[in-house]
Amino acid sequence: MLHLIKPSVRAQGAYTLAAPVARHKLNQNEAAEDLDPALKAAILERVATQPWHRYPEFTPRALLEQLGAHYGWDPDGILVGNGSNELIQAAMAVTLDRDDAVVAPAPTFSLYRLMAAVLGARYHGVALGPSFHYDLPAMLAMVQEVAARVLVLNTPNNPTGSTLTRAEILHALESTPGLVMVDEAYVEFGGESAVPLLAEQPRLIVLRTFSKALGLAGLRFGALLAHPALTREIAKGKLPYNVNLVTLEAAAVALGRADLIAQRVQRTIATRDRTMAALRQLPGLTVFDSAANFFLVRSSVMPATTLFQRLFDEYGILVRDVSTGAGLEECLRISVGTDDDMDAVIAALATLQGGTA
Amino acid sequence: MLHLIKPSVRAQGAYTLAAPVARHKLNQNEAAEDLDPALKAAILERVATQPWHRYPEFTPRALLEQLGAHYGWDPDGILVGNGSNELIQAAMAVTLDRDDAVVAPAPTFSLYRLMAAVLGARYHGVALGPSFHYDLPAMLAMVQEVAARVLVLNTPNNPTGSTLTRAEILHALESTPGLVMVDEAYVEFGGESAVPLLAEQPRLIVLRTFSKALGLAGLRFGALLAHPALTREIAKGKLPYNVNLVTLEAAAVALGRADLIAQRVQRTIATRDRTMAALRQLPGLTVFDSAANFFLVRSSVMPATTLFQRLFDEYGILVRDVSTGAGLEECLRISVGTDDDMDAVIAALATLQGGTA
Numbered sequence: 001m002l003h004l005i006k007p008s009v010r011a012q013g014a015y016t017l018a019a020p021v022a023r024h025k026l027n028q029n030e031a032a033e034d035l036d037p038a039l040k041a042a043i044l045e046r047v048a049t050q051p052w053h054r055y056p057e058f059t060p061r062a063l064l065e066q067l068g069a070h071y072g073w074d075p076d077g078i079l080v081g082n083g084s085n086e087l088i089q090a091a092m093a094v095t096l097d098r099d100d101a102v103v104a105p106a107p108t109f110s111l112y113r114l115m116a117a118v119l120g121a122r123y124h125g126v127a128l129g130p131s132f133h134y135d136l137p138a139m140l141a142m143v144q145e146v147a148a149r150v151l152v153l154n155t156p157n158n159p160t161g162s163t164l165t166r167a168e169i170l171h172a173l174e175s176t177p178g179l180v181m182v183d184e185a186y187v188e189f190g191g192e193s194a195v196p197l198l199a200e201q202p203r204l205i206v207l208r209t210f211s212k213a214l215g216l217a218g219l220r221f222g223a224l225l226a227h228p229a230l231t232r233e234i235a236k237g238k239l240p241y242n243v244n245l246v247t248l249e250a251a252a253v254a255l256g257r258a259d260l261i262a263q264r265v266q267r268t269i270a271t272r273d274r275t276m277a278a279l280r281q282l283p284g285l286t287v288f289d290s291a292a293n294f295f296l297v298r299s300s301v302m303p304a305t306t307l308f309q310r311l312f313d314e315y316g317i318l319v320r321d322v323s324t325g326a327g328l329e330e331c332l333r334i335s336v337g338t339d340d341d342m343d344a345v346i347a348a349l350a351t352l353q354g355g356t357a
Numbered sequence: 358m359l360h361l362i363k364p365s366v367r368a369q370g371a372y373t374l375a376a377p378v379a380r381h382k383l384n385q386n387e388a389a390e391d392l393d394p395a396l397k398a399a400i401l402e403r404v405a406t407q408p409w410h411r412y413p414e415f416t417p418r419a420l421l422e423q424l425g426a427h428y429g430w431d432p433d434g435i436l437v438g439n440g441s442n443e444l445i446q447a448a449m450a451v452t453l454d455r456d457d458a459v460v461a462p463a464p465t466f467s468l469y470r471l472m473a474a475v476l477g478a479r480y481h482g483v484a485l486g487p488s489f490h491y492d493l494p495a496m497l498a499m500v501q502e503v504a505a506r507v508l509v510l511n512t513p514n515n516p517t518g519s520t521l522t523r524a525e526i527l528h529a530l531e532s533t534p535g536l537v538m539v540d541e542a543y544v545e546f547g548g549e550s551a552v553p554l555l556a557e558q559p560r561l562i563v564l565r566t567f568s569k570a571l572g573l574a575g576l577r578f579g580a581l582l583a584h585p586a587l588t589r590e591i592a593k594g595k596l597p598y599n600v601n602l603v604t605l606e607a608a609a610v611a612l613g614r615a616d617l618i619a620q621r622v623q624r625t626i627a628t629r630d631r632t633m634a635a636l637r638q639l640p641g642l643t644v645f646d647s648a649a650n651f652f653l654v655r656s657s658v659m660p661a662t663t664l665f666q667r668l669f670d671e672y673g674i675l676v677r678d679v680s681t682g683a684g685l686e687e688c689l690r691i692s693v694g695t696d697d698d699m700d701a702v703i704a705a706l707a708t709l710q711g712g713t714a
Contacts, residue, residue: 001536001559001560001584001586001587002586002587002590004452004506004535004536004560005451005452005587005590006451006452006453006454009451009590009593009594010590012593014589014592014593015593015597016415017415017597019414019415025411028411028412030410030411030412031410032410033410034408034409034410035409035410040405040409041405044401044404044405047401047603048397048398048401050575051391051575052391052392052397052572052573052574052575052576052607053387053388053389053390053391053392053572053573053574053575054382054385054387054574054575055385055387055568055574055575056574056575056577057376058373058374058376082439082577082596082599082601083596083598083599085596085597085598085599086596086599089596093450093475093476094362094363094366094475095361095362095363096363097363097455097477098454098455098477111596111597114593117593118450118451118593118594119450120454120455149361178361179358179361202358203358203361211412215409215410216409216410217409217410217411217412217413217598218407218408218409218410218411218412218413218601218602219409219601219602219603220413220439220598220599220600220601227358229358229359230358230359230362232371233359233362233366233367235371236366236369236371236372236471236474236475237366237475239439239440239442239443239446239468240372240374240442240468241440241442241574241577242439242440242442242443242577243577244439244575244576244577244601244603244604245575245576246404246576246601246603246604247601247603250409
C-alpha cells in the first residue's frame with residue numbers, strides 16, 4: 001500500500017532520536033534545571049480540581065493576555081500550540097502548496113525540511129558562511145532565484161548558535177515578497193528578537209517555545225506571533241484543543257514567575273560563557289561562537305563519532321553527534337547543562353584532547 | 358499578505374465553538390463523569406517526580422505495549438498522538454496531494470473537510486440515507502467516480518450515531534484501491550470495531566481516542582492503528598514529542614483500570630437507552646437511532662434554534678445546534694451526560710414539547 005504515500009514523504013527519513021540514559025544529558029538543548037518544586041506543586045494543585053473529561057478552553061483568553069504582556073504583542077495576534085513545532089507546521093501548511101519553495105539556512109533544525117516534504121514543497125537550504133555565521137545575502141539571492149513563498153530564519157540557529165540582528169531580519173522582510181518565519185526558540189539566551197518588528201510587518205511570523213528557557217519541554221507549549229489577520233488564517237491549519245489543560249495551567253504559572261525564569265537563564269548564560277572559555281584553552285578543539293544554550297565543538301584529535309562515544313562510555317556525557325549534517329563535518333553539539341554537567345564536560349574533554357582542565 | 362495563504366484555506370471558515378458555561382453541558386460528547394479522584398491523584402503523583410524540563414519519551418514503548426494489549430493489535434502498528442485529530446491530520450497529510458480526492462459521509466465530523474482543504478484536496482461528502490443510515494453503495498460509487506485516494510468512515514458517525522458493520526467495512530476495503538480511514542471515536546458505546554480486520558488489510562487505518570469513553574478530553578490522547586509499514590510513513594507527518602508527559606502517564610494509568618472505564622461506559626449506554634426511550638414518548642419529537650454517547654432529535658413544535666436557546670436559557674442545558682449541517686435541518690445533538698443531566702433533558706423537553714415527563 002506504500003504507493004498511496006506521497007513520494008516526497010517516502011523519500012524522507014523519519015525524525016528519530018536514540019535516547020540512551022546518561023548521567024549528563026546534554027543532547028536536546030533542554031533547560032539545565034527542572035521547574036521549581038513549589039511551582040510544580042502549584043500547577044498540579046490547580047490541575048487536580050479541574051474536570052479532565054472536559055475539552056480544554058477553545059480560546060485560552062487569560063493565557064493569551066498573559067502571553068501578550070510577556071512578549072509585548074497583541075493577544076489577538078498570538079496562537080498557542082502543543083510546542084512551537086505544531087505552529088511551524090500550521091504556518092507552513094496554510095501557505096505552502098505542492099512545488100512552492102521554502103528557503104532556510106543549512107544546517108538548521110531538521111523538522112523544517114521534513115514538514116516541507118510532507119507538503120510537497122521544494123526546500124532550499126543555503127549554506128551558512130565561515131564559522132557558521134549567517135550568509136544573509138546568499139539566502140536572499142536564493143529567495144529571489146526560486147521565488148520562495150516562505151523564508152525560514154532560526155536565530156539563534158540550531159545547531160550552530162548563529163544569530164541575525166533585528167536590522168537584518170527587517171532587511172530580509174524588505175527584500176522578499178513572501179512570508180518570513182523567524183523561529184526564536186533560543187532567543188532568551190542571546191540575539192535580538194524580531195517581535196518589535198511585528199507591528200509594521202504583516203508578513204512576519206515569530207515562533208517562541210516554552211521547551212528551552214522556560215523549562216517545560218515535557219509539557220509541550222509554544223506560541224506563534226503575527227498580525228491578527230495572519231494568525232486567523234494560520235489557525236485553520238492547527239487542530240482545535242491541541243494544548244491540554246495541564247499545559248495551559250503550567251504555562252500560566254510559569255509566566256507568572258518570569259523572575260525565576262530570568263534568573264535561570266542568567267545562570268545558563270554564565271555557565272555557557274565560562275564553559276566555552278575553558279574549552280577554548282584546550283589543544284585541538286575548536287569551539288564555535290554561540291548565542292544559544294548549546295554550542296558546537298570540533299576536535300582535531302579524534303573523529304566526532306569517536307569523541308561522542310568516548311564521552312558517553314567513559315564519562316556518562318550524552319551530547320549530540322551532528323557530524324553528518326551539512327557543513328558540520330566532525331562537529332558535536334553540546335547543550336549547556338548545570339555547572340556540575342559542564343565541569344564534567346570540561347574535565348572529560350581536557351583528558352580526551354590531551355590538555356589540562 | 359493574505360494572498361500568501363492558499364485559496365483552499367482562505368475559503369474555509371475556522372473551526373470555532375462558542376463555549377457558554379452551563380449547568381448541564383451536553384454539547385461536546387464528553388464522558389459523563391470525571392476520572393476517579395484516586396486515579397487523578399495516582400497520575401499527578403507520578404507526574405510530580407518526573408523532570409518537566411526534559412522532552413517526553415520519543416517512543417513510549419511501555420504505553421504502546423499496553424495499547425497493543427488493550428486493542429488487540431501489534432504495538433509496532435500503533436502511533437500515539439495529541440488527540441486522534443492529530444493522527445487523522447498526519448494520515449491525510451502523507452497521502453493527500455493537491456487535487457487528490459477524499460470521500461466522507463455527510464454530515465460527519467467537520468474537521469475532515471477542513472484538513473482536506475488545508476492540503477488542497479478535493480472533498481466529497483456523500484449524503485447518508487433515510488434516518489441517517491449509512492448509504493455505503495452511494496459512497497463506494499463516489500469513491501470510484503472521483504478516484505478517491507482516501508475514504509473516511511466515522512462509525513458511530515458524529516453527529517448522527519450511525520454505524521457500519523465490520524462486514525461493510527471489509528466490503529469497502531475490497532471495493533476501493535485507496536486507504537480506508539475508520540474513525541472509531543465512539544465505538545466503545547456501540548457498533549463494531551474494524552480492528553480485527555487490520556491483520557489482513559494493509560490499506561486500513563483505525564483511529565481511537567481517549568476523549569470520549571476514556572474520559573480524558575482535557576488531556577488529549579489518541580491512537581492510530583494500521584500495518585507497521587503504513588504507520589512508519591504516517592509517523593513522518595506527525596511531529597515528534599507531541600504527547601506530553603502528563604498525558605502519557607494518564608493514558609497508562611487509565612488503561613490499567615479498564616474495568617472502571619467499562620463500568621462507566623455501561624452506565625452511559627444504560628442512561629442513553631432509557632433517555633431515548635423516554636423522549637420517544639413525547640409528542641412532536643423525533644429521536645434518531647444512535648450507537649454513540651449522543652443522539653439527534655428533531656422537534657416539529659418549534660425551530661431547532663428556538664429549542665436550543667430555550668433549553669439553555671430556561672433550563673441551563675447546553676446541547677449542540679447542528680441544524681445548519683448537511684441534511685440536519687431542525688436537528689439538535691444531545692450528548693449523554695449523567696442521569697441527573699438526562700433527567701433534566703427529559704423534563705425540559707417534556708414541558709417544551711407539551712407532553713408529560
